[in-house]
Amino acid sequence: MLRSVQMTEYAGPDGLNDMQELVRRTWSPASRLHLGDVAWERSVNARRSSADWRTAVWRDGEDVVAWGWLEQPGHLLMTVDPDRAELATTVVEWFRASANGPRLAAGVLETEKHLLAALESAGFGRDDSAPYFTHHWISLDGLAEPVVPDGLTLRHVRQDEVAKRGAVHRAAWSDLGPSKVTDNDMAQVMSTWPYRPELDWVVENEAGEFVASALIWLDEQHQVGLVEPVGCSPAYRRRGLGAAVNLAALHALREAGGTKAVVCPRGDDGYPQARALYQSIGFRPGSRTLHLLLG
Template sequence: MQMTEYAGRDGLREMQELTQRIWSPASRLHLGDLAWERSANAGRADGWRTAVWRDDEQVVAWAWLAQPGHLLMTVDPARPELAATVVEWFRAAADGPGLAAGVLETEQHLLAALEAAGFRRQDDAPYYTHHWISLDDLAEPVVPEGLTLRHVRVDEVAQRAAVHRAAWSDVAPSTMGEEAMGEVMSTWPYRPELDWVVENEAGEFVASALIWLDEQHQVGLVEPVGVATAYRRRGLGQAVNLAALYALREAGGTRAVVCPRGDDGYPQARALYQSIGFRPGLRTLHLLLG
């Protein structure tokens, strides 16, 4: 067994390799989750630590301090004994009190290792719920007159970053700049034809939806979606999602998953997805040490 540590974005493809190889509907993470989180946060991820475990040449586990004191991990279910090794690494690598981890409720080998190390479920904490949709029968996307649906071009990095900021600066200003969006758009398996926007008459993007396709499993992850605050309540979130889902079907996808908050602390996102036809499935669990 060999373990390699990385900082920043390094190690992403190894993480995606394992995530794709063992993926099923009972997995918490899709390879698109890793592509988005590590590329979108590349500018502030220099100190984030990652460990990857290999048996011969095959990746069998990885761990990522996605933020200080918080663990994301994937362990091959065929090697459940490695989950304890990953948790031990996390406790040694993380700084400060309040260590936390998140798993999907079906990832029992991860849950058992965390609980054996003293982590306890926080059932009153915010959580996320996988929502699923088949691409067989999609509604038609419609936008108001003067607005246009289309996919992004590879040279539109600045405009794509701008619409993300416009949609995600409600609570605090978004840090998504042109460099970070460039990282997103150059990270596998990004495809511009699966990155859809609503464009106004002035040529500004006012809503967006990005889908990451896992070709092996024919499943797309919707992440992220946003509508500029001045253009909300016009059905643009539904329309841009549906347009991206149609494109996913044309690219060979058969279904899609999205992971909004499942608790009532932030119900707006799941209401949007359910209005399109997504239906809830498994939920995440949040655990704290002690």
């Protein structure tokens, strides 16, 4: 069976379409990655050095059946068709031969048993002291209505508002140091499938500035939206804007044909605020990620 499988390596951002093809075809609630995860991470980091960002894709004929991504020099993300579970071992072998980090690590969802088995067979073990993420789910039936204080407006982004969209992201994500996301990075995000401006919601103040945002990526095939990312400018926090902009985006997702949504906040107690926000509007926790180290 394996003799028919061909591998292609990429450096830099190439390979996104192949990765999304496999994620969409094999997605289930037991999958770690939604096609929006791949779209966001690859597009927002598209200018990353090719030398430090490698991807391998395995095909059986025309079908993508596995891929591995060194999202950091020593860290692996992978997707393998569960019907071709034997290829997980092949991906891990490629990772060990290709990675150059000081200690090799990988991340999977606890329900991805075929990936977990391949990593454990190669000598990787769980690091339960590491931060982890928990998939949270919400049905789009019976959503609360979003409300913002007087003087603020909820609306979706327009395609020509790249600079304002980039500015609110940087404001929200610069608490621990300046965000590296440039306007060019945001333009790349907003031109990457399946981005839709009508699913990218913001709170706008009276001066026309965006002060909170929530982006949803819709997988039409499975009718599931991924919320990624969400943020609020520090000066506007604790006013309910995070909840409001999320709810507005979820209503738009339902209008676009979505039936449920998933979001993946930290599950450990190192950063509980995001988890509390999502649970306050109806998201409920499901499976968690696992961090594995070699040796």
